[in-house]
Amino acid sequence: MTSLVVACSPTNYLxxxxxxxxxxxxxxxxxxxxxxxxxxxxxxxGNRSILLYDLQQQQLIPLPxxxxxNTIAENPSLSYTGRYLVYVIGIQGQPTVAxxxxxxxxxxxxxxxxxxxxxxxxxxxxxxxxxxxxxxxGQWSIEVLDRGPNIELDIPDSVLPGxxxxxxx
Amino acid sequence: xxxxxxxxxxxxxxxxxxxxxxxxxxYPFDPGGRSLNSLASQxxxxxxxxYIVFTSDRRGSQDIYMFDTVDGRLVDLPxxxxxNTVASxxxxxxNxxYIVFxxxxxxxxxxxxxxxxxxQLRNLTANLSASVVRHPTISADGSKIAFESSANGQWDxxxxxxxxxxxxVPTEPR
Numbered sequence: 001m002t003s004l005v006v007a008c009s010p011t012n013y014l015x016x017x018x019x020x021x022x023x024x025x026x027x028x029x030x031x032x033x034x035x036x037x038x039x040x041x042x043x044x045x046g047n048r049s050i051l052l053y054d055l056q057q058q059q060l061i062p063l064p065x066x067x068x069x070n071t072i073a074e075n076p077s078l079s080y081t082g083r084y085l086v087y088v089i090g091i092q093g094q095p096t097v098a099x100x101x102x103x104x105x106x107x108x109x110x111x112x113x114x115x116x117x118x119x120x121x122x123x124x125x126x127x128x129x130x131x132x133x134x135x136x137x138g139q140w141s142i143e144v145l146d147r148g149p150n151i152e153l154d155i156p157d158s159v160l161p162g163x164x165x166x167x168x169x
Numbered sequence: 170x171x172x173x174x175x176x177x178x179x180x181x182x183x184x185x186x187x188x189x190x191x192x193x194x195x196y197p198f199d200p201g202g203r204s205l206n207s208l209a210s211q212x213x214x215x216x217x218x219x220y221i222v223f224t225s226d227r228r229g230s231q232d233i234y235m236f237d238t239v240d241g242r243l244v245d246l247p248x249x250x251x252x253n254t255v256a257s258x259x260x261x262x263x264n265x266x267y268i269v270f271x272x273x274x275x276x277x278x279x280x281x282x283x284x285x286x287x288x289q290l291r292n293l294t295a296n297l298s299a300s301v302v303r304h305p306t307i308s309a310d311g312s313k314i315a316f317e318s319s320a321n322g323q324w325d326x327x328x329x330x331x332x333x334x335x336x337x338v339p340t341e342p343r
Contacts (some may be wrong), residue, residue, distance in 0.1 A: 021340040027317055029326045033217070033263065040326055055313070058339055075281040079214075083329075106236060110191050117248070122215040124281040125263055125309040131214040131221055142223055144194040146179065168296030 017060035020053050033080030034156065035124035037061070041074055048072045049064050050087055053134075079154040080125040086110070088119060097121045097132050097145075103152075110145060118143075127154040183256045189306065203243060204228035206234045213341045218263035218269040220244070224256060233270055248290060249283045256262050262311035267331065269293075269314050280305045280316050280333070293333045294318075307331075 020026070022044040030039045038053045049067040051061055064087070075088045083149055085100040089107075097111040097118050111118050114137035123130050128151060134143040196205045202225070205211070219239045224231050236243055249268065249294035250256060259270040260322040268283040275302045278301050293314065294302045300320035307314050313336070314329045321343065328336040 020338040021321075021339045023323070023341055025324040025342060027324045027327050028195065029306055029315035029317065029328075031308040031313055031315055034253050035308035035310055035313035038315055038326070038328065055336070055338070059310075112191060114193075120213055122226050124216045125218065129194075129216055131183050131216045133212060133214065136204070139208065140212055141206045142211045142214040144196065144216075144221070146194050147191050165269075 002067040003132065020058075021055065026074060030078050032078040032082035033154075034082075037082035038077060039076035039078050039082075039085055046119055050076045050085070052072075052082065058096070063102070064137045065109060066100050072155070073121050077122045079123050079127040080156060081154055084107075084123055084127040086121045086123045088121060097130065099123070099130070099147075110147075113159065114143070120131060125154070127151060174198075182320060196236075204241075213258050213262045217261050218265065220261050220263075220265045221315065222259040222261040224281050225303070231255050231257065233268065235259075235261065235268070237265075245286075245291070246283065248288050260306045262307055263309040264311065267311045269307045269316075271303050271305055271316070272338055280314070280334070282307075282314065291333065293301065293329060 005152065022042060024043040026040055026042045028041045038055055038057050040051055042049055042051050050063065050073045051060055052063055063132050071090055073089045075086045078084045083102050087098055088095050089098050091109065095118050096109050098107045100107045114134060114136065116134050119133045121130055121132040123147060127146050130144055130145040130147065133140045192333045196206060198206050200208050207225060212224045213280065214221050214223040218290055219237055221238060221263050222233060224233055233246065233256045234243055235246060254272045254274040255258040257271050260266055261268050266285050272279050272281050276297060279292050280302050282293055297318060297320060300318050303317050305314060305316035311331055313340055314331065315326055316341045317324045325340065328338050330336060
């Protein structure tokens with residue numbers, strides 16, 4: 001009988017960041033506007049996390065500071081070059097839309113003021129607008145959030161700091 | 170177009186103090202179903218460029234709609250919504266030409282690509298009819314499509330190019 005019990009050797013995904021698909025559920029794909037990056041939700045690390053995959057280099061890209069212990073982040077969406085990533089996170093039991101900026105490696109909450117539940121955010125390719133489902137009208141409605149004219153837009157050919165030899169001003 | 174800040178004086182103190190605080194835009198609400206929001210439900214919005222695609226049951230079946238935020242009205246999608254299918258999870262390319270969505274018909278699921286220029290619908294997953302496929306998305310430049318498949322007994326992510334050819338993505342051996 002013991003020979004029938006074959007333990008699957010756990011894969012250290014941190015050492016093997018090349019798989020898009022693991023032996024666990026990999027869900028909710030979101031493509032960057034240029035088609036190079038794919039954000040998704042994976043169970044491979046033992047907690048449900050948002051991961052970012054580079055389809056060109058065929059490897060996972062770290063997202064430092066995004067996935068926090070004891071919370072679940074879901075429903076990712078990416079801007080044109082993958083600089084901005086919006087997602088839903090539970091803040092004290094309240095689903096909230098958050099925005100992660102890969103340039104600063106920091107997250108910002110976008111809908112703390114919103115009087116209702118939120119789900120399924122999507123960010124415009126240039127990063128300025130975020131649409132999501134909101135419950136404030138007693139029905140699922142579409143809300144459109146404007147991050148304002150002063151944000152740094154994510155437009156074609158813009159480059160993340162530290163990812164190329166682009167000259168700094 | 171009216172761009173109105175959601176004014177909530179009592180909540181103003183909760184707004185972040187960052188410069189350019191996010192604000193909600195308000196598009197005309199139409200109970201007759203000719204605008205972005207109606208009395209029915211609006212689900213799974215995705216934005217690319219000037220377009221927002223979403224599903225709504227405002228006409229008694231769950232259909233896909235596309236709203237033009239510049240013109241402030243719905244865009245016709247002739248031939249996209251079929252009487253005998255439930256359509257869900259649409260996504261649109263930035264130029265508004267390509268829309269991918271999941272469709273369920275007779276207990277089977279499929280991912281369709283709609284070309285607004287030719288008004289043609291194409292089933293991208295005819296060879297995956299034994300498995301469930303869901304949650305499609307298309308890149309804003311229209312070059313790639315990704316979705317979930319249950320073919321391996323769990324959810325995996327497949328990536329196709331727009332012509333319907335699967336891209337080879339590294340998958341852990343089982």
